[in-house]
Amino acid sequence: MNYGKGVRKEKRLFGLKEYTFARSLEQADKLLHGEKGNVILGGLLWMRMGRKNHHTGIDLSKLGLDQITQTEDKVEIGCMTTLRQIETSQILGSCFGNILTDSVSHIVGVQFRNCATIGGSVFSRFNFSDILTALLALETQVHLFRGGTLPLETFITLPPKKDILIKLTLKKKAWKTNYQSHRMTATDFPVLAAAVTYGEDQWRICLGARPSRAILAEKAAALLPEKPDEKQIGLACEQVVEELSFGSNQRGTKEYRQLLAGILVKRGIEDICR
Numbered sequence: 001m002n003y004g005k006g007v008r009k010e011k012r013l014f015g016l017k018e019y020t021f022a023r024s025l026e027q028a029d030k031l032l033h034g035e036k037g038n039v040i041l042g043g044l045l046w047m048r049m050g051r052k053n054h055h056t057g058i059d060l061s062k063l064g065l066d067q068i069t070q071t072e073d074k075v076e077i078g079c080m081t082t083l084r085q086i087e088t089s090q091i092l093g094s095c096f097g098n099i100l101t102d103s104v105s106h107i108v109g110v111q112f113r114n115c116a117t118i119g120g121s122v123f124s125r126f127n128f129s130d131i132l133t134a135l136l137a138l139e140t141q142v143h144l145f146r147g148g149t150l151p152l153e154t155f156i157t158l159p160p161k162k163d164i165l166i167k168l169t170l171k172k173k174a175w176k177t178n179y180q181s182h183r184m185t186a187t188d189f190p191v192l193a194a195a196v197t198y199g200e201d202q203w204r205i206c207l208g209a210r211p212s213r214a215i216l217a218e219k220a221a222a223l224l225p226e227k228p229d230e231k232q233i234g235l236a237c238e239q240v241v242e243e244l245s246f247g248s249n250q251r252g253t254k255e256y257r258q259l260l261a262g263i264l265v266k267r268g269i270e271d272i273c274r
């Protein structure tokens with residue numbers, strides 16, 4: 001487009017001045033804090049939609065951080081693990097049921113999920129995030145290079161700060177889980193996302209894309225005994241709407257989301273009790 005007097009204004013695109021493969025986490029950290037515009041790269045799917053020009057892009061893909069492993073009491077997911085690996089992992093399926101598969105299976109398409117990383121997804125703390133909703137309903141710890149280890153529910157409330165998300169750990173329990181989202185079309189962003197879990201005498205109910213960020217409905221979960229009856233489920237669903245805030249955006253109104261919240265949580269609890 002011409003802006004007069006022969007001045008041609010180019011549309012700015014995402015850019016990197018330099019690209020480097022980190023040889024260690026220590027080197028990646030040093031680089032990240034070395035220059036203002038240096039940045040950690042995940043699968044680049046979100047970043048490249050932006051128009052920011054960065055200095056050095058730091059690629060962690062040669063550090064072996066793309067593994068899902070387990071010990072006796074926990075499962076570890078490296079930051080470069082793709083959403084597709086999460087979707088198809090036998091370890092995650094056997095420890096947590098379908099919750100993680102169901103939370104990512106609507107994200108764009110298989111080719112996209114083959115590239116998008118869990119590090120980029122969690123570090124970005126998107127309000128619409130399916131995977132954050134599911135991970136919050138499991139007991140997830142976030143491991144940061146500088147920030148140390150902290151529960152996911154704490155991490156998502158912190159202001160953005162340069163750091164490296166190294167891995168996630170998820171506690172093993174006799175989990176029963178359910179994940180549902182409501183979308184206008186199969187691969188659109190969710191109108192509302194709901195994850196319900198039960199493990200070791202404790203329910204966890206998490207609602208995401210409200211449209212604000214995923215959050216646990218702790219009071220509602222505390223109302224539920226191990227095997228709730230219809231009335232107790234109804235009261236817990238009412239409490240979810242009471243204790244969490246919902247809002248409106250182009251995908252749905254506050255009232256629509258409140259209605260959906262009750263329905264998705266009820267289905268989730270009933271599925272787990274079946």
Ligand SMILES: Cc1cc2nc3c(=O)[nH]c(=O)nc-3n(C[C@H](O)[C@H](O)[C@H](O)COP(=O)(O)OP(=O)(O)OC[C@H]3O[C@@H](n4cnc5c(N)ncnc54)[C@H](O)[C@@H]3O)c2cc1C
Nearest residue numbers: 042043044045046047079116117119120121129130164165
């Ligand atoms: C078109 C489109 C549709 C989408 N739809 C959905 C959806 O319906 N549901 C949903 O949940 N998600 C959705 N997403 C988000 C997607 O699933 C990923 O979360 C997103 O692409 C980020 O992952 P990435 O690997 O591409 O990260 P990148 O784009 O590479 O990075 C994102 C940010 O995270 C930082 N980062 C990356 N890795 C690390 C790390 N290890 N440590 C510290 N910082 C890091 C980067 O510096 C950058 O700031 C969508 C994304 C797109 C582009």
